[in-house]
Amino acid sequence: MQQTNRLKPFFENINFERDDNHMVVNFGPQHPSAHGQMRLILELDGEKVVKAHPDIGYLHRGMEKMGENMIYNEFIPTTDRMDYIAASANNYAFCIAVERLIGIEDKIPRRAQVIRTMLLELNRIISHLFWLATHALDVGAMSVFLYCFREREHALDLMEDYCGSRLTHSAIRIGGVPLDLPAGWIEDLQKFLDKLEDNIDMYESLLTENRIWKMRLEHVGVIDEELALSWGCTGPALRGAGVKYDIRKEEPYEIYDELEFDIPVTDTKDSYGRYILHLAEMRQSKRILEQLIPKYYESDTQLMAHAPQYISAPKEQIMTQNYALMQHFVLVTQGMRPPVGEVYVPTESPKGELGFYINSKGEPYPYKLKVRAPSFYHTGLLQDLLVGCYLADVVTIVGNLNIVFGEIDR
Amino acid sequence: MRKYTPKNDLQKKSYYNDRFWVAPQTPKFDPSSDSRFCNDIKLLKENFKVLNEYVELNFLVVTINAKDNFNVVKFFKEELNYRMLTEVSAIDYLAQDGEFEIFYQMLNLKGRKRARIKCRIKEKQAIESVEPLFRSADWSEREMFDMYGVKINNHPYMKRILMPDDWQGHPLRKDYPLEGDEFAQWYEVDKIFGKEARDIIGPEIRDAAMIDRYDTKRFSRLGHEVPYGADITSGEPDTPIQYQEDGGVPLIGKMDPKQSKNIERR
Numbered sequence: 001m002q003q004t005n006r007l008k009p010f011f012e013n014i015n016f017e018r019d020d021n022h023m024v025v026n027f028g029p030q031h032p033s034a035h036g037q038m039r040l041i042l043e044l045d046g047e048k049v050v051k052a053h054p055d056i057g058y059l060h061r062g063m064e065k066m067g068e069n070m071i072y073n074e075f076i077p078t079t080d081r082m083d084y085i086a087a088s089a090n091n092y093a094f095c096i097a098v099e100r101l102i103g104i105e106d107k108i109p110r111r112a113q114v115i116r117t118m119l120l121e122l123n124r125i126i127s128h129l130f131w132l133a134t135h136a137l138d139v140g141a142m143s144v145f146l147y148c149f150r151e152r153e154h155a156l157d158l159m160e161d162y163c164g165s166r167l168t169h170s171a172i173r174i175g176g177v178p179l180d181l182p183a184g185w186i187e188d189l190q191k192f193l194d195k196l197e198d199n200i201d202m203y204e205s206l207l208t209e210n211r212i213w214k215m216r217l218e219h220v221g222v223i224d225e226e227l228a229l230s231w232g233c234t235g236p237a238l239r240g241a242g243v244k245y246d247i248r249k250e251e252p253y254e255i256y257d258e259l260e261f262d263i264p265v266t267d268t269k270d271s272y273g274r275y276i277l278h279l280a281e282m283r284q285s286k287r288i289l290e291q292l293i294p295k296y297y298e299s300d301t302q303l304m305a306h307a308p309q310y311i312s313a314p315k316e317q318i319m320t321q322n323y324a325l326m327q328h329f330v331l332v333t334q335g336m337r338p339p340v341g342e343v344y345v346p347t348e349s350p351k352g353e354l355g356f357y358i359n360s361k362g363e364p365y366p367y368k369l370k371v372r373a374p375s376f377y378h379t380g381l382l383q384d385l386l387v388g389c390y391l392a393d394v395v396t397i398v399g400n401l402n403i404v405f406g407e408i409d410r
Numbered sequence: 411m412r413k414y415t416p417k418n419d420l421q422k423k424s425y426y427n428d429r430f431w432v433a434p435q436t437p438k439f440d441p442s443s444d445s446r447f448c449n450d451i452k453l454l455k456e457n458f459k460v461l462n463e464y465v466e467l468n469f470l471v472v473t474i475n476a477k478d479n480f481n482v483v484k485f486f487k488e489e490l491n492y493r494m495l496t497e498v499s500a501i502d503y504l505a506q507d508g509e510f511e512i513f514y515q516m517l518n519l520k521g522r523k524r525a526r527i528k529c530r531i532k533e534k535q536a537i538e539s540v541e542p543l544f545r546s547a548d549w550s551e552r553e554m555f556d557m558y559g560v561k562i563n564n565h566p567y568m569k570r571i572l573m574p575d576d577w578q579g580h581p582l583r584k585d586y587p588l589e590g591d592e593f594a595q596w597y598e599v600d601k602i603f604g605k606e607a608r609d610i611i612g613p614e615i616r617d618a619a620m621i622d623r624y625d626t627k628r629f630s631r632l633g634h635e636v637p638y639g640a641d642i643t644s645g646e647p648d649t650p651i652q653y654q655e656d657g658g659v660p661l662i663g664k665m666d667p668k669q670s671k672n673i674e675r676r
Contacts, residue, residue, distance in 0.1 A: 057572035064557075065582055069422040100467055101436065229493045229519075232546035243519065250522045251468075334426060341436025342526070343467050344497075344515060357515070359501060362433025364424045368501045372515075380549040409572060 021045060025391070029058050033138045033395040036405025038379070040398075044391060052386035052394075054379050059409040067369035071335025072098050072174060075369075080168035082373065082407040085130050086123035088159075089349040090407070091172040092116060096253060097356040098174045101343040102336070104307045111299035112176035113255050118189075118292050119162070119171055120254070121285040125196070126155045127350035127402075128282045132203060135275075135399040139216045144206055151199050154192050161185055174336075175311040176304035186293055193286050200282055207275070217272035221385055221397035224269055231384070232377040235352025236281065237401060240274035242267040247348040255295070261288050271400040278402075310336040335364030344372070351375055351402055373407035418505040419584045438464040446470075446523050450490050458482055469515075470525040476512070479529050480538040483514055487543055492516035492525055495540070498550035500558045502584045508533055510560055514540070536561035557582035589616065 027040035034040070037058030043051040063082065067075045079090040099105045108116075133148030156166045161182055163171040171177065207213045223233065228241035238245055246263040248256040264280035266273035305311055312331050313324035344357040352374025359368035378401045386394055441447040441463050447470045451463055454472065458481070462473040474482050486492040497515040504510070507530075514527040531537055539562045541547045551562045552571040559580040562568055570577060578593050579586055595613040596605075603611055621629060626640050635649045636642055655664040 057570075057574070060572045062581055065586075065588070068582075069588060103436075227545075230545040232494055232496050232544070234496075245519050250519075334424060337431075337433060339434040339436045341438075341466060342469075342471070343436070344469065344524075344526070346496075346517075346524075353496065355496075357497065357499070365422055368499075370497065370499045372497045376549065376553075377546050380546065383548075384545065 022050060027394065029055075033399060035134065035399065035403055036408075038398070038403075038405060038408075040382070040386075040394070042386070042391070042394065047390050047392070049386045049389055049391065049394065052383055054382045056379060056405070056408055059405045061410065063410040064369050064371060068366055071364045072338070072366070073331075073335065076173065077168065077170045080170055082371065082410060083127075083349060083351060083354070083375075083404050084167055084406045085404055086127040086350045087167060087169045088119045088123045088171050089127075089347070089354060091170060092120055093345070093347045093349065093354045094356050095172050095174045096347060097343050097345045097358050098338065099305075100345050101341060101358055101360060102307070102310050102338045104175060104305050104310065107305040107307060108176055109300065109302040109305060111180070111296065111301060112303050112305075114292055114296045114299055115177045115181060115303075116172055117254050117256070117259075118289060118296070119159075119169070119177075121288045121292075122155060122158060122189075123169075124285045124350045125282055126152055126159070128278050128285075129155065131278060131350075131402045132275075135396075135402075136207065136213075138395045138399040139213065141207065141210070141213065144203060147199065147202065147206075151196065154195070158185065158188060158192060161188065173304070175307060176302075178303070180301065180303060181296070186296065189289065190293065193289055196282070196286055200279055204279060214272060216393075216396055217270065217275060217400070218268075219270050219272075220389065220393045221271045221400055222269050223381070223385065227381070227384060231381040233352070233381060234374050234377075235348065235350070235402075236274050236277050237352060237374075237378055237381075239263065239265045240277050241269050247346050247353060251346060253345070253347060258295075259288050259291050271396055274400055310338070337362055337364055346372075349374065351404065351407070352378070354407075371407070371410055373410065375401075375403040375405075375408045379403050379408050417585065420587055421584050422588070436466055438466050441465050441470055444470075446521065447525075450525070453489060454482070454485065457485060468524065470523065471528065472525065473528045473530075476529040476531045476535070476537055479512070479514070479527070480540055480543070482527055483516070483540045484543055486516050486525060486527065490518070490525075491520060492518045494519065495544040495546050495550075496524075498540070498547055498554060500554050500560050502558060502582065503530075504533055505584055510558060512537060512554070512560065531560070534561070536563045538563050539565040541565055556580065559583065 023044045025042045025044055027042055028034040029037045029039040039055040039058070041053040041055060042049050063078055066078055076091055076094060079094045080087040082090045096105070099108065129148045129152040133145045133152070136144035159169060160166050162185060163169050163179070223237060223241045225241050225243055228238050228243065233241065242265060244263055244265045249263055261284045264277050264284065266277050304314065308327050312318065312328040317324040318328045338360045340360060340362045342357070342359045344355050346353050346355040353372065354374060355372045357368070357370040357372065358366050361367045381401070382398065385397060389397065441451040444465050447465060450470060451472070454460060458478050459475055460472055461475065464471055483495070494517040495514060496517050499513060501511040501513070509530045509532055511528055511530050516525045516527065518524070537560065539547065539551055541551065548566065549571060551565055552567070552569065554560050555562055555568060556570040556572055557580055569575065573581065595616055596608060598614050599608060599611045624643050626636055626642060627638060633648060633651050634646045636646050655662050
């Protein structure tokens with residue numbers, strides 16, 4: 001039993017000194033390959049993992065509690081801190097949920113939709129580049145890390161030019177986007193995309209046929225369809241198990257139903273297959289972004305939806321019209337009051353299905369807010385996935401699942 | 411007289427409410443008129459008692475009896491082909507009815523449709539685990555227990571998941587204080603030094619942004635440096651600030667903004 005009044009190492013049900021050949025290893029919470037604060041307790045037989053027990057919660061900030069005590073617009077910057085690798089995807093998942101709840105989903109201006117889709121796909125590229133960089137570094141390919149980070153830096157520059165920050169974007173608002181793209185942004189994006197194709201080719205030439213890379217990844221971390229569905233895996237982890245389900249295609253939101261792109265699927269079910277999948281997804285994101293550029297020029301200039309009950313009028317109107325100013329004052333000080341009801345909108349974030357469940361009682365604060373984070377289930381999956389693999393493969397599997405602790409612990 | 415604040419709901423409240431405001435409702439439809447869900451709801455009603463059912467914002471929402479929860483989730487998985495359990499959580503209605511509402515969100519990959527199964531339990535009532543059907547419920551139910559204190563029967567490893575094992579209270583309940591409770595401020599002190607040292611150490615400062623102007627133990631002011639723990643309530647001496655660059659340290663120069671240049675592009 002634990003003595004709560006003394007600082008002593010305390011491991012309930014874990015016996016480090018054992019009579020059999022098994023050994024218990026504590027992996028983390030400060031392990032560079034854990035991609036955040038994850039503690040894994042591994043029971044080893046020789047070098048084989050017999051039992052794995054992920055321990056999470058080191059980054060728990062109580063975001064759901066915070067969300068229940070904030071007005072809807074206030075919560076957007078907090079969502080940045082969940083999946084901090086691709087913050088716009090979180091902003092978007094929250095905003096679309098609120099928009100569907102208040103029924104303005106189909107009133108979002110065309111240009112805002114195009115910009116949002118651009119940001120989401122750019123974030124997907126940023127996230128996948130970061131994933132490839134850190135995963136390759138874990139497995140031992142240092143130079144890929146440097147190349148990927150160079151490329152990611154250019155993508156972050158684009159985000160910075162648009163919204164002023166590199167990681168915590170808050171670039172998407174309920175009802176649209178706050179700003180139009182700055183002058184010259186599209187040209188910069190085009191330059192970035194032109195280089196990206198060559199760079200993905202370079203990563204492929206460095207890794208795809210690399211003997212060490214293949215030895216470390218092939219037949220490691222095999223997730224079959226049954227396991228993936230049982231654990232609620234989504235995103236690349238589900239498609240890597242051979243299930244062709246991408247929310248952008250199957251339950252389209254924004255303007256994904258107008259865009260042409262493929263859903264890459266692999267049936268090898270191992271880490272190597274998921275690596276190929278991530279590269280293919282980056283190419284698809286590039287394809288989507290290229291289709292969005294002409295759509296941007298065709299669109300009208302309005303950026304925020306017109307819904308005076310829920311969303312402030314544009315700045316010019318607030319400054320010139322008394323009624324718009326009054327609405328704005330009420331919305332900023334008291335917050336919008338959505339209808340009574342429940343909503344959950346699934347979106348395809350770079351990691352998988354990200355969605356916000358909101359239960360509204362018609363108050364300015366959500367009665368219940370629950371974040372469905374893909375990484376949470378992917379981390380739980382480790383309990384079943386790590387059993388039977390070697391200790392050296394643990395790093396590969398943890399890195400390959402693309403987990404981010406901001407959204408696991410919330 | 412002092413304003414009465416209820417102890418069972420400490421959540422933030424809107425400071426102004428219009429007396430005549432009637433909140434609108436989200437649109438709800440009868441599932442038997444919806445082509446996607448009519449078959450599902452028909453089969454479900456033949457096998458179980460359904461208390462309430464409607465379609466709300468692309469979701470089939472059914473309310474069932476709490477004792478049926480395992481069988482209904484199993485029915486959804488095996489008969490209706492909802493093969494993924496994406497979310498399990500609870501909603502706190504303790505202040506209103508003394509009840510929790512538990513909901514299960516399920517996804518049918520083939521039919522691209524989603525369902526939410528809801529049931530209500532009393533505060534101390536336990537609910538059957540659906541972990542034998544879906545492994546994802548292992549962690550979702552642990553989180554539900556951690557955040558709300560909902561008891562789960564037949565769960566393989568019923569322990570806290572996000573909060574420390576010895577934490578007291580369940581943070582997402584409406585009666586949980588917003589800025590840490592009496593227990594939280596002594597948590598680290600008790601753990602490290604023991605309860606008997608409370609008087610010596612004092613409570614933990616849990617407001618990370620708090621700066622005390624006269625606290626010379628935790629803060630020191632540039633240009634007014636005083637010994638540790640000195641009392642400065644009646645003023646403190648000035649200490650001149652010296653910069654290395656001014657003293658002529660070799661190889662370190664002071665930056666001249668006029669000679670620096672901004673790079674336009676990388």
